[in-house]
Amino acid sequence: MDKKINAGMEILNISSLRSHIFKTSTVLKITKYFYxxxxxIETRNFEVSRYLAKNGFEIYVSTSKHEKNLNDFEIYEGINIRRHKILFKAFNDVFYPGIIKDIFRLDYDLVHVDLPDPVNSIFAFLASVIKNKPLIITYHADIEKEELEKFPAxxxxxxxxxxxxxxxxxAKKIFVTSRDYAKSGRNLKILCPNYVRIKVKTENYQVCLP
Incomplete structure (x- = not known):
């Protein structure tokens, strides 16, 4: 399978970032929790989103409204944050149907999702297919199967x-936190890794770029 898994550390400037990874300007990030x-994951997502927003990318974050006093929509640090009411929570995941509106209504060039996140990974997949846009995955860990051994989980x-x-x-590209994990992750073994070391330095620390 022709698949690239990216791991490690390399600092790229924003011009090479555009040509090497995205060739795009608008990113839809789908994540269950955000600022x-x-x-x-939430801190990493915020730092990467802020970095990209400051360097000419338009960032939309479709996420859950995890606190009732939060605004449904706000622009913070140049990031367009769209929050949706949570319909239910199950198995350490959340479901918010408002994300479907974002998938169809927003104009984006690329879709990003963090794993593990079963519900949102399905929505990110659908967004990529429906709009025929590239899907980028940042892979943090496998799902802990011990927590899901009982029926109906x-x-x-x-x-x-x-x-x-x-x-x-x-996925067009899969980013992982380390080269060792790219080799040892249970689910990643189905892919043929071709390592390209990519990281972007934000103001505070280095984070894996989606």
Missing amino acids: PKYGG SLILKFYNIIFKFILQR
Whole structure:
């Protein structure tokens, strides 16, 4: 399979970034939580989004409204944040149907999603297919199967694993946090890694670029 998994550290300037990865200007990032919620993935997403927004990219983030007092839409640090009401939570994931409107209404050149995130990875896959746009994945870890061993979670996981193969195959590029994990990750073993080391330096620290 002709697939590139990118890992490691290399600083690229913004001009080479455009030509080497995106060749685009508008990015739709689909993530279950975003600013002002902070965590490992959330902080990384915010730093990368802010960096790209400051360097000429238009960034749309479609995410959940995890607190009732948050605005449905706001522009913060140049990032267009669109928050949607959570319909339900299950198995450490959230479902917010408002994301469907963003997929159809927004004009974007590229779709990005962080994994593991079963629900949003499916939406990102659909956004990529429906609009015929490239899909970029940042792969943080495999799904912890121990948490999903009991029925009905085990049945849902089996169904998702079938879809998951198509999601990985759809991705134009997959970014991982380290070369070792790219080799050892259970789900990444179905791909043929061709390592290109890419990272972008933000104001505070280095983060993997989607």
